[in-house]
Amino acid sequence: MQYQGYFIDLDGTTYKGSDQIPAAARFVKRLQEHNLKVMFVTNNSTRSPEFVANNLKTNHNINVTGENIYTTALATADYLDHIATKSSRKVYAIGESGLKTALVNKGFTFYDQNPDYVVVGLDSDVTYHKFEVAVLAIRNGATFIGTNADSNLPNERGMVPGAGSLVKLVEYATQTKPIMIGKPETIIMEMALEKSNLNKEDVVMVGDNYKTDISAGINVGMDTLLVYTGLSTKKDIAKQKIKPTYQVDTLDEWNFDQH
Template sequence: MQKHYDGYFIDLDGTVYAGKRRIPAAKRFVERLQHTGTDFMFVTNNTTKLPVDVVDNLANNHDIHVKESNVYTAGLATADYVAGIAKPGQNKVYIIGEIGLIQAFLDKGFQLSERQPDFVIVGLDSDVTYNKFAIATLAIRGGATFIGTNPDSNIPNERGMLPGAGSLVEMVAYTTQQRPIYIGKPETIIMANALKRMRLKKSQVLMVGDNYKTDITAGIRFGIDTLLVYTGLSTREQVAKEAIAPTYEIDSLDEWTLTDE
């Protein structure tokens, strides 16, 4: 029995689009949310893009038109988390990452520093170098708090499954012998921060995604209902073997009924 939800957390790649390929049902789903005035937020592990870039990609490549406030990246979630735990005077960060992550921290008033940073943030960085890893390693061994944006081992690309942010984070974990605080899905910090931004209760929100290991697991761990749509990574055969099933499973977002329609 389907219940009413006041808000939706929605994954992007595999759910709203598949790389450069459009998923027409996803466009219709987003437009139905907008038509009914239902709150929604794209919750993504992407840290390389700014919300404006995500909005532009959706508009220009997928004909889906949303606001920047509808986008919550792991980069924003990481900056929100660090701002929340930083003590007075702790404003220096060293970042392995790209513009989406760096700008999120600058917008929070943090200073970028290679010398005695209070926090070391490791995310996806396509131009990472040995020297960057060396600076991060020494800083963490010197007492800096170690934060990983998300544990994704790989990211899909036209070339295949490329190294994801988690592969970089785990290299630093190996060199420092310290475990990071992970922010992105399937961890729950990003979910808690997104819920705080949406100003709803857990019982009012549904997590929508294509990947059981990240999207659905994040929802389950956080204690919210989940909707798995089979347009991306996970298959029914794989999910059937999991100990905890998603709250709902569908083959297309066209199958999902908004109770306000």
């Protein structure tokens, strides 16, 4: 059977930080030539889809628009839109512009006092006061949402704290488990499927990280393609009970006609 859609991870799969992965650009171009649906599914909640698309176009020779990008910010806003009533759309968010814009676009309003939801994502300007407001609101009954569980993020200085580290601080202070949205959870995958109008049987999840990308595909019941250009190694995969559906050293190896 031929897949109709490809959900693709960004860092480690499509590029490595600011470094290009030329095979990824060729892979996306081939997908577009086959008229297949391309959606980049990322745990990054800080950037707008347009910003991500512009980075791909300008720095990585990948010609897509914001419509091809699905971030944890969008998935969080879509999920909350599903569960919130008309009268429960007050939210307190620790996060950057990508998250806040996504929530506003779905009709949520920001409140410090008695919000219905507290959303915690990556915020490079986070303060003790922001944590204080979030913790008190959750202890007061607000529903606790975490954008994603990534403990660290790679940047030019090394592995800096990721959104998951901030979520854990709030979890510890509230003794409350959050609803998690991003990979490897199923919520981001279900929301991405809904946005793409495709069934999970028609899509393959492409990524470099077994713990996030591949596990997200497995958890939602989707076929998976692991590429060895990023985090996971062959030694790591050998230890896993559930293997990726497919494994390649580079995306140049992928044969559309066989899949």
